[in-house]
Amino acid sequence: QVQLVQSGAEVKKPGASVKVSCKASGYTFTGYYMHWVRQAPGQGLEWMGWINPNSGGTNYAQKFQGRVTMTRDTSISTAYMELSRLRSDDTAVYYCAREGPRSSGWYRLPGYWGQGTLVTVSS
Amino acid sequence: AIRMTQSPSSFSASTGDRVTITCRASQGISSYLAWYQQKPGKAPKLLIYAASTLQSGVPSRFSGSGSGTDFTLTISCLQSEDFATYYCQQYYSYPPWTFGQGTKVEIK
Numbered sequence: 051q052v053q054l055v056q057s058g059a060e061v062k063k064p065g066a067s068v069k070v071s072c073k074a075s076g077y078t079f080t081g082y083y084m085h086w087v088r089q090a091p092g093q094g095l096e097w098m099g100w101i102n103p104n105s106g107g108t109n110y111a112q113k114f115q116g117r118v119t120m121t122r123d124t125s126i127s128t129a130y131m132e133l134s135r136l137r138s139d140d141t142a143v144y145y146c147a148r149e150g151p152r153s154s155g156w157y158r159l160p161g162y163w164g165q166g167t168l169v170t171v172s173s
Numbered sequence: 174a175i176r177m178t179q180s181p182s183s184f185s186a187s188t189g190d191r192v193t194i195t196c197r198a199s200q201g202i203s204s205y206l207a208w209y210q211q212k213p214g215k216a217p218k219l220l221i222y223a224a225s226t227l228q229s230g231v232p233s234r235f236s237g238s239g240s241g242t243d244f245t246l247t248i249s250c251l252q253s254e255d256f257a258t259y260y261c262q263q264y265y266s267y268p269p270w271t272f273g274q275g276t277k278v279e280i281k
Binding site for chain 2: 085087094095096097099100109111112145147150155156158159160161163164165166
C-alpha cells in the first residue's frame, strides 16, 4: 500500500531555512509526481509545487518562486521540500501528496497524503 | 489561477440532517472538481472526484453534483463522524491546484 512518511516537527527562527522529507513506499517512486501542500493554522490548503522524481523537474507556485526548492533522492525513495528565508507566516503544516493511479479517475488528484510536518517560525 | 469560493464558511447541524455545501469556480472547470474531508490533526481525505464520483470506500450518504462553475456537496443524513471541514479543489487547469477556503461543519 502507498505510504508517505514525513519528517518530524521543526522550530525555526525568521530568516532561516527548513527542509522537510517525505519517504515513499508501496509503489515505484519515480512513477508519480510528488506535490507539496501547506496549511497555516486554522486556514485552508495551499499548493506549493511538484517534483517529477524521475527527471527531477519541478514546477513551483508563483508565490514561492525563489524561496522553495524541491529535490529527491531516488536511491531512498524520498522527496524533499526546502523553504528558505522563513517568515512567521510560513508557520504551517506541510504535506507531501501523491496523485492517484494513472488508471484511475482520480489521477491528477492528491489521493495519498503524508501525515504532515508542522513547521513553526518564531523568534 | 482559478479561484474557488465555498459557502458557507461554517455552520452548525445536527446528526441526521441533510446538509449542502456550495463551491463556485471563477471560470468554467467542466467537471474537474474534487471534494475532501479533513478532521483536526489529519491530512485531507478524498471523497469525490469528477464532481460526482464517489471515491472507493466513501459512504453513499455523500454525493456531489454540478459542472461548469457551480458545484455542491450533499450529505444526506449527517453522522457524528461527518463533523469536519470540507474543501473543494479544481483540477481543470493545473498547476496550480487551487482549493476553496473550506467549510466547517459543527455540531449544533
